[in-house]
Amino acid sequence: MFEKLANIFRIPDLRKRVLFTLGLLAVYRIGGHLPTPGVDAAALSRLMNNAGGGLLGFVDLFSGGNLRRLTIFALGIMPYITASIILQLLTVVYEPLRRLQQEGDLGRKKITKWTRYLTVILAAVQSTGIATMLMKGVGGEQLVLNPGVGFVLMTVLTLTTGTTFIMWLGEQITERGIGNGMSLIIFTGIVVGLPRAVVELYQKASSGGALGPIGIILLLVAMVAVVAFIVFVERSERRISVQYAKRVVGRKVLGGQSTHLPLRVNSGGVMPVIFASSVLTLPQTIGYALQNNKYFGPFFAGMSKALGWGEPLHTFLYAVGILFFAYFYVSIVFNPKDVSDNMQKYGGFIPGIRPGVRTSNYINDVLTRITLVGALYLIVISLIPEWMIAGIHLNNLPVWMGGSLFDKLPNWILHGLNVNFYFGGTSLLIVVGVAMDTVNQIESQLIMRHYEGFTPKSGRIRGRRAW
Secondary structure, eight states: OHHHHHHHHHSHHHHHHHHHHHHHHHHHHHHTTOBOTTBOHHHHHHHHHTOTTSHHHHHHHHTTTHHHHTBTTTTTTHHHHHHHHHHHHHHHHOHHHHHHHTTOHHHHHHHHHHHHHHHHHHHHHHHHHHHHHHHHOBTTBOOBSSOSHHHHHHHHHHHHHHHHHHHHHHHHHHHHSSSOHHHHHHHHHHHTTHHHHHHHHHHHHHTTOSSHHHHHHHHHHHHHHHHHHHHHHHTOEEEEEEEEOEEEETTEEEEOOEEEEEEETTTTTTHHHHHHHHHHHHHHHHHHHHTTOTTTHHHHHHHHHHTSTTOHHHHHHHHHHHHHHHHHHHHHHOOHHHHHHHHHHTTEEOTTSOTTHHHHHHHHHHHHHHHHHHHHHHHHHHHHHHHHHHOOOGGGSOGGGTGGGGTTSOHHHHSOOOOOOSSOHHHHHHHHHHHHHHHHHHHHHHHHTTOOOSOTTTOOOOOOOOO
């Protein structure tokens, strides 16, 4: 393994790409320690410690913890992800944009330009909302040292510029470095908290907390098992045999070979989880903003409580949302009819299935079944940290649903283990997926230059879909 790692630095071009990537990621981490002017950092830290499961906690995940300290990179890459998702969905429902996407490099460059503009607009809107919220105070905390219009303008300028700079860093890494730049930035923000998590686990074990030393060891074993399970599923695929008929072109006989059509179990990657989390935090945000309303305050306050972490309604809607968006995203990125038409065009067919509509229906049926498996896998991975931290409050169900019957369940089921499963569902999927994708790209560079890859016996590592 050390010999294979040394090969990376023996290739001048690959060495420059790796060092360039590491250098820009270091710049990103340095910017993560530059605070936004005019904010009480201690009060903000106390607020964020109580917002792990809400909108602020979700955005803080993608900012690499920068929102917790409100640094110049506090918004992180989230505005760019949102802009990319919006334009990706518009290419499906808006025909001119779809035709533009099919024009090749010129069309993709225009869409990329519009994504940048939309990112700046979204960053300005979000930073304005954050500045306004900070001035009003949250949870009884006075967060702004000198409230006023000047603070709002300074915050909007600082956070929007920071997001634009992160977007530029990501594009530079993608073009001149190794891996997908946006994904690597998120990966770096998540992994950088690992030493802190190790220290916290050690303190809990040494102080004889809820788990104790044996419980901490079991927790680490569970984390390794979950990571191995994610790697296994992310590399799993359903292969459909495809046979190409022989064709005579002049004096040559073409075709006749057998191949396969690979269908990934988790074709959507982490996107269904991100979509479901974003949609679920929207009513929480509205409820939080209107909970002090004279007429509708009690209703929105109850809604925010019902959608909190560990509540049965939150768990149910989260699972349903992941299931829905798994099918929705796959329907966008994969069209069985187009695959069937291309297969028929070049003389290919699935043994035992007629070309045309029958082939399209067969591929669609297989894709429907494996997408269900992938969605259930995403639901389990995403809910593991929630159950460990907050449990599932089945005793809060209404009486007519038997809520009182669950009062006798063990406390660790109803209220969790109060353990911070550091790599949560979304972050764990991102970390494993980005690591596999980056290793795959490095391996491709090595093999292209006739060097031995990382996994010569087990086959090529397959990465995940980029942002």
